[in-house]
Amino acid sequence: MSLSQFTAPWWLLFLAVIAALVVGYVLVQKQRAKHTLRFTNFALLEKVAPSRPGRWRHIPAILMVVALVFFTVALAGPTADKKVPRNRATVILVIDVSLSMQATDVEPTRLAAAQEAAKSFADGLTPGINLGLVAFAGTASVLVSPTTNRDATKVAIDNLKLSERTATGEAIFTSLQSIDTLSAVLGGSDQAPPARIVLLSDGKQTVPENSDDPRGGFTAARQAKDKGVPISTISFGTTYGRVEIEGDRIPVPVDDASLKEIANLSGGSFFTASSLEELRQVYDTLEEQIGFETTRGDASRPWLVLGVVFATAGLTIALVRRQRLP
Template sequence: MSLSGFASPWWLLFLIVVAALGVAYVVVQRRRLAHTLRFTNFELLDKVAPDRPGRSRHVPVALLLVGLALLTVALAGPTAEQRVPRNRATVVLAIDVSLSMESTDIEPSRLAAAQEAAKDFADGLTPGINLGLVAFSGTASVLVSPTTNRAATKTAIDQLQLSERTATGEAIFTSMQAIDTLAAVLGGGDQAPPARIVLLSDGKQTVPESPDDPRGGFTAARQAADKGIPVSTISFGTQYGTVTIEDERIAVPVDDPSLEEIANLSGGSFFTASSLEELHGAYDTLEEQIGFETTRGDASRPWLLLGVLAVTGGLVAAMVLRQRLP
């Protein structure tokens, strides 16, 4: 751990004192031994004290010095990275409900699998996060405004209905509006709570045709980046998915490039999922990214406990081995 990892690093200078005490003890022991060798009658000493103390006599002092060193580190206030649950954040889950989500390349269908995984995602988020739900096809609608009420969100997920076309840009714009509305209602603080959009889709934007249109997905992603709202995208489906519309079988392959570009433009993460298991994995990763933040916190307790134990051990050893305190 570097010096920057301590709250009060100057306390570490006390380690010099601890080291000096260790050196002083060694010097005193050597002088005592030299004095003994010079003036002692060994024949008489063997008769009076045949069992002289061995190296174990140094154990109490060694433990006390180690304890002092550990307590010194504790006083310096060591810090460490800690994962802390977020208690104030907003997430909007935007789910594609275009007709292509009826494809059964992922059983029982893309939509049914997406609904199951989305409910698990809602349950897995830390309780303090406000979760909203947006459904989009040719238009986008806020089905549940961001709230900590997971039951409302899961009920709305169960009631998703398919419709025509795909307006990815509208989904992002609508999600940002829901985030702004909640931030205005919450008020307080100089900054709005951190927010993120999680967008699941299986196909290419069709409304408008160009993603760079003022209401297109790329334009929306750039605006989200300007507002500091990352859009994490999940491309859900396979390249061989099909749906039947008016007795005509139509190919509905996933469109990874556009969804990846949206994530890149907005500063979010991009995931692909061609099975329910992979979708669960993507959501699990997002839960870790969204639900927790890494902060530096106090890490002195282990050093303090070890220091107290070492000092206590030194005192006990002194009384047991030498029948007196050092």
Template sequence: MSLTGFSSPWWFLLLFVVAAVVAGYVLALRTRRKRTLRFSNLELLERVAPRGRRWTRHVPAALLVVSLLLLTFALAGPTAEQKVPRNRATVMLVIDVSLSMEATDVAPTRLKAAQDAAKQFAEGLTPGVNLGLISFAGTATVLVAPTTERDGVVRAIDNLKLAQSTATGEGIFAALQSIESFSAVVGGADGPPPARILLMTDGKQTVPQDEYAPRGAFTAAGVAKQKEIPVTTISFGTSHGSVEIEGKQIPVEVDDTSMREIARLSGGDFYKAATADELKEVYASLGEQIGYETKNVDASRPWVVLGTIVLIGAAGSSLFLGQRLP
């Protein structure tokens, strides 16, 4: 266990009391020894008092001091970092279903690989997280509103259909609207739950062509930044992908530059995945980040238990060795 701090460090002032107890014990021993030497026959004392048991008489006192130290440590409220599940977070999964997702540079196709990885992500996400799904091509469609139920999300991922064009900005705007609608319903005294958008696409925005247009991807990323909803982008595919349209092979190279810029403008992160396995690794990493958060939690229980055990040991050894309590 790695300690990160103490919630009530002022309890360490009790260490002065422990030090006073130790000093008092040492002083009492010296006073008793002086009285013994003053009124005892030393030759007789050497024969009567066994040498081997002299150190054992200090065991109860030593255990008592150790227990006081451990209990003082516990009272100071040690804390430790611990991963705890998020129970209120909202995640919108936004998946590109433009025709470029039919490319086979990622076997069997980009879309099929994306579906498999997205389903694995949905099924493995912490149960308390609200997950929604949006698909986008020329327009964006909210397929599943944020929910803790995963079956509907998985079925919707299985039923994704390809369409023409790539309106990345519309996908982000649809996610923002869905998050706001959901937050208005579930938000309580603590405010709306934290939210994040996961945008997975393989190509450059085509509708509108200007990404800084009012409905463009960069504009949407800026709005997401204002609303404090980061957009994590996943650029999926390779630079040599192509699809056949009307008998012609059309290159569909991924647009990493735009995806990096969307992440930067929104305050999110950028990930690159060129294979199905890499995409699954990205989703697994994101699931760990989104589903859990690291918090400082109380770590005093082990110290209380140990201090109590040592205190019992002090009492037991005192009764066994000296037939009295310390």
């Protein structure tokens, strides 16, 4: 713990006073020893003080010194990092419902696993966060506007339906619009509440074909960056996934590259998951990142508690063993 982590570091100068007290105590003990040696009649000394105190007599003084050190540190105002739940933030959960999500490389299907994990994610977010839901295939729709009502979001997740094509850019633009709408409704602050998009997909964008198109995923990611909204992308599935469409087995491998680029362009994070358990782990990580913020807070209480404990112990031992305070 450096001096910069104290709000009143000048109190640490009192440690020099404590050190002086320790030196004084040692000198007094040595002086007492010299006075004892002045008795030339050791027989008389044995009658006057038949049982001289041992080293245990120093314990109360040592405990009191340690207590003073703890009290001094507490007075100096130590601080520490603390995780504080976010109460004013917006998260848009974006789920790909293109036909490739019916692949069974993730049991029972990619979509079913994504639905189960998404509901757990909704339950795990801190209560003060506004959670919205966007589903996308060839187009994107806001199924639930950002709200603290988790039940509405979970019901909508259960009712997700598959459709054709993949418009990743539209999903991001729709999410950004939903965030802007909530910010306008909330108002009351010069600074918009922090927001993040969590986008789960398994395939490459097909509408439009070029991700740098004005409505493409990369363009949308750049706009998200400009708005200060990072996108956490999750590539969900495997490279060997297949779906059956009109009797044909069509490969639907995950597209890590484009999803990673979207995360990078927006200032967000990229994750991969090829099973329900891995997806849950990703969501657990995101819950920690999104649901809490780290702040510097007062950390003097533990030092005060230790000071009280050591001071009490020192006084108790002194009274029990010597019937007087040290």
